[in-house]
Amino acid sequence: MTSDCFTDLGFAKLDISRKDRTGMNETVFCSGKTKEQLCEILNAFHRQDKSVLGTKCSMEQFEYVKKEIPDIRYDPVSKLLFLTTTDTPLLNGTVAVCTGGTADLPVAEEAALTADFFGATVERYFDIGIAGIHRLFARLDEIRKADVIISVAGMEGALPGVIAGLVDTPVIAVPTSVGYGSSFGGLSALLTMLNSCAEGISVVNIDNGFGAGVLACKIIRLIERKAK
DSSP: BBSOOOESSOOOOOOOOHHHHHSEEEEOOOOTSSSHHHHHHHHHHHHHHHEEEESSSOOOHHHHHHOOOOEEEEEETEEEEEOOSSSSOOSSSSEEEEESSSSGGGHHHHHHHHHHHTTOEEEEEEEOOGGGTTTHHHHHHHHHHSSSEEEOOOTTTOOOHHTTTTOOOOEEEESSSSGGGGGGGGGGHHHHHOOOSSSEEEOOTOOOOHHHHHHHHHHHHHHHHOOO
């Protein structure tokens, strides 16, 4: 059944009008869905020529769906699935994605590729954490040119606060579940970011690179709207 608001597949109601309300295409959380359910969902969007992003997608799910939709794409690092058409406008803005360490890459790539999917230009600055802070200073002039900065860090999660104290740009902090036992699966990094004394930081949930990428694009869209 299809209405003006959603398509009802029985096990799922697809939000086909999300872009009209929010300016952002639909995103499907793949984890927990069977590969058959995911395939039916994506096929429904594909038939309507709509772009969809899939998050937390397994390789098994991707390989099953690709047999039905050959032009679908997958990134095994971020576990993102991409079904793209021409209905995603490009944004006139740049997002800098920074990580504390290489172990933060899966979450950072989720943030970067999400921002790219929703139209932003993305620059990556990886492994510039505070354990060797000179690495951050070496790229700081480039990072400052971005419209929005996403800072991804595990362990104690100090990188976003350091960056926010050095730039005049909105900083989105992403805590990751990277670290030893006392990091409590990212809780230590989350609390550090929430309690930072550096102003201008927003914090998303643990390992939520997707949420950071979306927020960055919404900030850029707001800048564009005000400029017009």
